[in-house]
Amino acid sequence: MSRSAHPAGPRHGDVLPEAHATTPPADLNALDARVWSRTATRTADGALAVGGLDVRTLADEYGTPAYLLDEEDFRARCRAWRTAFGPGADVFYAGKAFLCRAVVRWLTEEGLNLDVCSGGELATALSGGMPAARIAMHGNNKSRAELAKAVTSGVGRIVVDSFQEIERLAGIAAEHGVRQKVQIRATVGVEAHTHEFIATAHEDQKFGFSLTGGDAAEAVRAVLKHPESLELIGVHSHIGSQIFDMSGFEVSARRVVGLLADIRDEHGVELPEIDLGGGLGIAYTPEDDPREPHEIAKALAEIVGRECEAANLAVPRLSVEPGRAIVGPTAFTLYEVGTVKQLDGIRTYVSVDGGMSDNIRTALYDADYSVVLAGRASAAEPMLARVVGKHCESGDIVVRDAFLPSDLAPGDLLAVPATGAYCRSMASNYNQVPRPPVVAVKDGQARVLVRRETEEDLLRLDVG
Ligand SMILES: Cc1ncc(COP(=O)(O)O)c(C=O)c1O
Numbered sequence: 477m478s479r480s481a482h483p484a485g486p487r488h489g490d491v492l493p494e495a496h497a498t499t500p501p502a503d504l505n506a507l508d509a510r511v512w513s514r515t516a517t518r519t520a521d522g523a524l525a526v527g528g529l530d531v532r533t534l535a536d537e538y539g540t541p542a543y544l545l546d547e548e549d550f551r552a553r554c555r556a557w558r559t560a561f562g563p564g565a566d567v568f569y570a571g572k573a574f575l576c577r578a579v580v581r582w583l584t585e586e587g588l589n590l591d592v593c594s595g596g597e598l599a600t601a602l603s604g605g606m607p608a609a610r611i612a613m614h615g616n617n618k619s620r621a622e623l624a625k626a627v628t629s630g631v632g633r634i635v636v637d638s639f640q641e642i643e644r645l646a647g648i649a650a651e652h653g654v655r656q657k658v659q660i661r662a663t664v665g666v667e668a669h670t671h672e673f674i675a676t677a678h679e680d681q682k683f684g685f686s687l688t689g690g691d692a693a694e695a696v697r698a699v700l701k702h703p704e705s706l707e708l709i710g711v712h713s714h715i716g717s718q719i720f721d722m723s724g725f726e727v728s729a730r731r732v733v734g735l736l737a738d739i740r741d742e743h744g745v746e747l748p749e750i751d752l753g754g755g756l757g758i759a760y761t762p763e764d765d766p767r768e769p770h771e772i773a774k775a776l777a778e779i780v781g782r783e784c785e786a787a788n789l790a791v792p793r794l795s796v797e798p799g800r801a802i803v804g805p806t807a808f809t810l811y812e813v814g815t816v817k818q819l820d821g822i823r824t825y826v827s828v829d830g831g832m833s834d835n836i837r838t839a840l841y842d843a844d845y846s847v848v849l850a851g852r853a854s855a856a857e858p859m860l861a862r863v864v865g866k867h868c869e870s871g872d873i874v875v876r877d878a879f880l881p882s883d884l885a886p887g888d889l890l891a892v893p894a895t896g897a898y899c900r901s902m903a904s905n906y907n908q909v910p911r912p913p914v915v916a917v918k919d920g921q922a923r924v925l926v927r928r929e930t931e932e933d934l935l936r937l938d939v940g
């Protein structure tokens with residue numbers, strides 16, 4: 477994803493059929509600020525440290541693999557988004573990127589709202605103390621139970637995604653005597669420049685109501701037929717994920733405002749809100765160049781303001797739903813090297829003690845990551861290697877092509893940055909491998925947010 481075609485780089489005469497790394501970095505021990513969280517640094521003797529803690533100590537204490545989450549960075553990113561959008565807009569953190577109760581508390585304290593898309597995410601949000609009114613619920617196939625829980629908990633909005641769901645939700649809200657606020661998920665017909673699995677606004681896909689096909693207008697009519705149980709507050713668009721190019725968001729904003737104008741013309745109502753979703757890309761490697769929240773906020777406010785003026789509409793309240801852009805850069809995964817296998821003339825495989833069960837993104841989206849030797853610094857020559865996991869799958873790749881010091885050996889610690897989003901939340905127990913813990917670090921203190929799974933945890937579910 478977002479991967480440019482890199483020419484193969486030289487390495488000990490190896491043949492590198494599909495190498496993506498370019499030339500070795502000038503300093504293999506350097507921590508590039510684009511991919512590392514803000515408190516990541518090297519200690520005087522060269523080890524990686526974060527939140528004031530040396531990864532060697534963290535590995536001893538919490539084991540590997542482990543996700544280490546920089547709380548200060550997380551909070552700073554929340555504040556940057558809040559400040560950029562200001563009091564006239566709402567920032568909903570997309571819980572799917574990574575959610576646990578501590579994160580919910582941080583979000584609540586930092587003034588963010590929360591987007592959930594399953595009963596489990598809703599339960600975590602409520603259990604972590606997020607006021608229900610600040611929760612938005614998504615999903616293309618919410619169950620009756622999930623809808624009922626959302627309605628009875630008092631969630632601030634439900635984003636409806638199908639005609640069946642509109643009727644289902646109207647019935648549930650009526651049953652509970654609730655007038656539920658809803659937004660309509662519109663498919664705005666944008667081909668977002670990202671991996672096809674995570675683009676969501678082109679016509680041929682499962683989410684939302686098509687604008688061009690007229691389904692979005694029909695969905696508005698369907699919602700407005702239930703004035704006692706549904707209150708239509710706005711239109712929602714999410715064009716995809718890991719996007720760098722602002723033009724897709726601009727087209728989306730223009731089309732969403734166009735729909736608001738059509739609704740005003742047909743029904744005589746001006747809807748008070750629009751949500752332009754999440755999707756802002758982050759740097760997984762130093763080649764990626766993401767936009768900052770204030771640039772995004774400015775661009776979106778300008779386009780919405782301009783389009784509303786042209787359509788003679790009052791500017792609606794704007795909301796956005798960043799997930800990856802908040803949590804992605806705040807964590808890295810710490811692994812221990814188990815084997816280093818040099819296949820002469822082919823490549824070097826470095827096996828770590830995790831893999832596709834803690835980071836499926838490389839296998840699923842062909843995603844790029846970077847990696848550094850974390851337990852020490854090294855002045856050895858760079859070698860081009862592939863960092864792989866321990867699973868019974870040859871596609872079990874963590875970092876496809878990485879320059880690491882050639883004195884790398886079993887027992888060394890490696891750290892893969894930018895794994896805060898969609899790694900723990902998409903982790904699996906493939907090969908009955910227990911999922912790693914999430915450990916928050918701040919000001920020299922570490923705190924387990926999500927503990928490591930144990931074999932007992934796995935066996936507890938096995939009741940046959
Ligand atoms: C509706 C919705 N909002 C927000 C997000 C968050 O996206 P990201 O983590 O790319 O910001 C997603 C996921 O793509 C989504 O489906």
Ligand SMILES: N[C@@H](CCCC[NH3+])C(=O)O
Nearest residue numbers: 572674717718837897898
């Ligand atoms: N899970 C995806 C993004 C999809 C987000 C949800 N719509 C990723 O890792 O990039």
